Amino acid sequence: MAITLSGDQAIPGPPFSSRLxxxxxxxxxxxxxxxxxxxxxxxxPVGYGLWLARAPSNYVALYNDPIFARAAVNTLIFLVIGINxxxxxxxxxSGFFAQQRPWxxxxxxxxxxxxxxxxxxxxLSVRFMLNPEWGMVNHLIFSLTGDxxxxxxxxxxxxxxxxxxxxxxxxxxFWTLILITGRLAISHDLFEAAEVDGASWWQKFRFITWPxxxxxxxxxxxxSMIWTLGDFNSVYLLTGGGPADLTHVLSTLGxxxxxxxxLSLAMASIVCAMPFVLPxxxxxxxxxxx
Amino acid sequence: MKxxxxxxxxxxxxxxxxxxxxxxxxxxxxxxxxxxxxxxxAISPKEDAFSGKLWPDHPTLHNFEIxxxxxxxxxxxxxxxxxxxxVIAASVGVLTLVIATAAAFSISRLKVPGGRxxxxxxxxxxxxxxxxxxxxxxxxxxNYGLLNNHWSLILAMxxxxxxxxxxxxxxxxxxxxxxxxxxxxxxxxxxxxxxxLVYLPLMMPSLVAIGTYAVLLAWNEYxxxxxxxxxxxxxTLPVALGNFLAADDSPWELLMTTGFIYALPPAAIYYAxxxxxxGGLTAGAVKS
Numbered sequence: 001m002a003i004t005l006s007g008d009q010a011i012p013g014p015p016f017s018s019r020l021x022x023x024x025x026x027x028x029x030x031x032x033x034x035x036x037x038x039x040x041x042x043x044x045p046v047g048y049g050l051w052l053a054r055a056p057s058n059y060v061a062l063y064n065d066p067i068f069a070r071a072a073v074n075t076l077i078f079l080v081i082g083i084n085x086x087x088x089x090x091x092x093x094s095g096f097f098a099q100q101r102p103w104x105x106x107x108x109x110x111x112x113x114x115x116x117x118x119x120x121x122x123x124l125s126v127r128f129m130l131n132p133e134w135g136m137v138n139h140l141i142f143s144l145t146g147d148x149x150x151x152x153x154x155x156x157x158x159x160x161x162x163x164x165x166x167x168x169x170x171x172x173x174f175w176t177l178i179l180i181t182g183r184l185a186i187s188h189d190l191f192e193a194a195e196v197d198g199a200s201w202w203q204k205f206r207f208i209t210w211p212x213x214x215x216x217x218x219x220x221x222x223x224s225m226i227w228t229l230g231d232f233n234s235v236y237l238l239t240g241g242g243p244a245d246l247t248h249v250l251s252t253l254g255x256x257x258x259x260x261x262x263l264s265l266a267m268a269s270i271v272c273a274m275p276f277v278l279p280x281x282x283x284x285x286x287x288x289x290x
Numbered sequence: 291m292k293x294x295x296x297x298x299x300x301x302x303x304x305x306x307x308x309x310x311x312x313x314x315x316x317x318x319x320x321x322x323x324x325x326x327x328x329x330x331x332a333i334s335p336k337e338d339a340f341s342g343k344l345w346p347d348h349p350t351l352h353n354f355e356i357x358x359x360x361x362x363x364x365x366x367x368x369x370x371x372x373x374x375x376x377v378i379a380a381s382v383g384v385l386t387l388v389i390a391t392a393a394a395f396s397i398s399r400l401k402v403p404g405g406r407x408x409x410x411x412x413x414x415x416x417x418x419x420x421x422x423x424x425x426x427x428x429x430x431x432x433n434y435g436l437l438n439n440h441w442s443l444i445l446a447m448x449x450x451x452x453x454x455x456x457x458x459x460x461x462x463x464x465x466x467x468x469x470x471x472x473x474x475x476x477x478x479x480x481x482x483x484x485x486x487l488v489y490l491p492l493m494m495p496s497l498v499a500i501g502t503y504a505v506l507l508a509w510n511e512y513x514x515x516x517x518x519x520x521x522x523x524x525x526t527l528p529v530a531l532g533n534f535l536a537a538d539d540s541p542w543e544l545l546m547t548t549g550f551i552y553a554l555p556p557a558a559i560y561y562a563x564x565x566x567x568x569g570g571l572t573a574g575a576v577k578s
Contacts, residue, residue, distance in 0.1 A: 026481040027402025030392035034408065034452055037389060040434075041427065041449040042415050048433075049426030096313050107314055109561075111321050116560040118510035120528045121549025124535070125328040128542055136327060139342025169324065223417075230419025232513045237532075251421030255513070258425050266425045273422070281417040288413060 053267035062268055067256075071248040072272070074160055078249055079225055082164040087221050090172055094179035095209070115173040123166055123237040127153070130162060156246035159239045163247060167234040171227075175220055182216040183209065219287060226280055229273060328553070331546030339543045353547040362544055364534055367522050375509060375526040375552075378440055382447040382508035383501045389448065390455035390500060395489055397456075398463035399471055400481070409460065412453035420450060421513060428517045442518040443526070447511060451504040462496040463489075499566040506556050527552045 020028075062068045097108045114122065129136045130152035138149035153159045190208045199207070232251045235241065241248040241256060248256065250273050257266035330346065331339045332353055338346035355361075360368050393412075397405035427446055428437075436442035470492070474484045490497075512528045519525045525533075531552065534545045560567065 023400050023481050024402060027396040027400035027405075030396035030400070031402055031405070031408060033389045034393040034412070034456065037445070037449055037452060038411055038415065041430065041445060042411075042418075042423070045423065045426035045430040046418075048430060052426075052429075093313075093317065096310065096317070099310060101310065104310070104314065107318060109564075111317065112560070112564075113325060113557065114321060116506070117325070117553040117557050118512070118528060118549075120512050120531050121328055121546065121553050122324045124531070124549065125324045125331070125546060128331070128546075129324070129327050134340045134342065136342050136344075169320070173321075226417050226419055230421045230423075232421040232424070237512075251419065254421065254425045255517070258428060258517070263425070263429055270422045270425055277419065277422075281414065284417055285410060285413050 049267040050271065052264045053271050055264065058264050058268035059272070061265060062272065065265075067245045067248060068253065068269060068272075070246055071250055071253040071269070074247060075229070075249045075273070077160065078164060078167070078228060082167055083221060083224050083228055085164075086168045086172055087175060087217065087224065089168070090175040090179050090220075091213075091217060093172070093176045094183050095205075097176065097180050098183045112173045112177070114170050119170060119233040120237060122170075123233060126162075126166055126169075127238050153239055154243050156243060159243065160247045163235045163238050166238050167228065167231055170234065171224070171231075175224060178220055179213065179216070182213045186212045219284070222280055222284055226277065226284070229277060325553075328546045328550050331543050332550040334543060336541075336543050339546075353543050354551075356544060357547050357551065362541060364530070364537070364541065365544065365548070367530070368527075368548070370523050371525055371527045371530045372552075374440065374524065375528070378443055378447070378515075378526060379505045379509040381440075381444045382451060383505035385444065385448045386451040386455050386504035387497060387501050390452050390459050391490075391493070391497065393452075393456045394459035394463050395485055398460050399466075399484070399489060409456070412456045414453075415449070416453035416457065423450075424513055424517055427514070431518055436518075438519055438521050438524055440519070440524065443511075443515055444508075446514045446518060447504075447508040450514075451507050455500045455504060458500060459493065459496055462493060466492055495566055498563060502559060502563045502567055506559060509556055 132138055132151040141149035194204050235249050235252045239247045241252050254266045254270050333349045334346040335350055396402045431437050431442040470488055474488050515526045515529045534540050
């Protein structure tokens with residue numbers, strides 16, 4: 001008697017459910033809440049938003065809106081100038097805070113405050129400090145020089161600079177903290193050996209600190225770019241996008257369109273940033289998910 | 291002959307210390323001025339606040355009294371707004387912890403199929419700029435009928451907090467030895483028992499860090515709160531602070547007083563849990 005095995009007589013495998021161990025079933029159940037949140041509040045909104053922004057007429061409208069062009073340029077200034085200044089200061093300060101002194105330890109505890117406290121009262125506080133008539137800054141300028149200080153938030157260039165300063169004020173502590181962690185991870189022996197060889201401060205930085213921190217520094221800079229794109233508070237609470245809508249960045253512009261009930265324009269302005277954001281996100285995911 | 295101790299003294303050390311102070315003093319001023327300015331307004335009568343003095347002639351707690359007694363048009367709903375902030379922050383903390391701990395346990399300890407994909411999805415969400423997600427999120431909450439409902443803000447903040455929470459908790463879970471789970475299985479423990487009796491106690495420090503992170507994130511949030519809530523009795527404190535600005539003659543000294551009160555809890559929470567947070571959060575933020 002010949003035993004034939006043809007396709008339709010294949011031995012059926014166990015049903016799907018029994019292929020999962022109880023632990024795996026628990027795994028799926030425990031993962032489900034996050035998946036639901038992800039589907040409901042990331043996938044659906046993003047998909048829906050992209051669908052709203054699909055008409056080419058939106059992009060024509062954006063192209064013809066001078067505020068959009070200005071916002072795009074401002075965003076670039078924020079990213080290229082603001083972030084590099086911030087990260088360089090953070091790199092420098094991480095060296096300062098890595099020094100072993102009791103008073104530096106105390107200062108580092110205070111230094112975290114801008115990051116720990118909410119944006120709104122502190123940024124509004126800066127806003128009032130820069131008030132041309134009543135603000136503390138112009139009062140000081142007047143008492144020192146006898147001249148009236150500038151109208152800080154009325155000139156778009158100055159106002160944007162101030163917004164970048166506020167952004168740096170708020171996020172510098174976080175990045176300094178990360179870079180301190182990186183610095184402390186460098187073996188102390190290297191520095192001691194360099195000291196024996198009589199290396200200067202700059203040589204120690206150039207040949208020991210920087211090579212060990214380069215990757216971390218670049219990663220932090222890129223991550224900071226992504227997050228800065230999402231920083232709404234620094235600009236909105238300080239200038240409100242003004243004067244004359246000249247200090248908007250893409251994040252405040254999107255919200256501005258949203259408040260004007262132009263949701264497709266709001267989405268389109270964000271979609272315009274995607275060719276820039278997605279490569280960054282891709283790169284970061286590759287680096288971090290290894 | 292030099293005395294011991296004096297010989298330690300050298301001009302080089304003094305110069306080094308002076309150089310450090312030359313950095314330290316500007317850093318201190320840069321950090322503190324906006325916060326000090328807020329505090330100065332809170333303890334100044336209106337005339338002093340607007341005169342640009344560095345210390346008021348007549349420091350007073352009167353502003354705090356006005357805020358706590360809700361004696362101004364803008365402060366009518368101070369307590370309910372404070373309460374809203376509190377309830378929302380606490381709910382976000384609890385929900386984020388539940389969702390992220392379950393996910394991290396599932397991915398890291400149970401090796402659920404597709405766990406890697408979920409980690410990547412979470413990482414992707416973590417990298418969406420918050421203000422960009424706000425635009426479609428606003429409309430979505432409208433579609434779900436949740437606008438002006440606290441749930442909209444709670445769910446939005448959980449969406450934003452969970453990816454990072456999962457990321458940090460998963461990394462912490464991976465560091466726990468597998469042998470613990472295996473030994474528990476040998477002893478006949480079921481999965482929920484392993485979760486409750488083995489996993490949770492060992493994860494406590496990371497859970498404290500993540501809970502604090504989520505609470506602070508929600509407490510400090512302005513943009514989403516401002517978009518998703520609008521009714522005076524539903525809004526959180528930061529939105530109320532933002533609304534102060536709409537007036538022509540804003541009571542800035544009251545605005546700063548309320549802001550100061552609003553900024554105290556996060557500062558206190560941060561300092562209380564600093565040990566956990568710095569270790570737990572910075573380690574997860576950037577894996578070098």
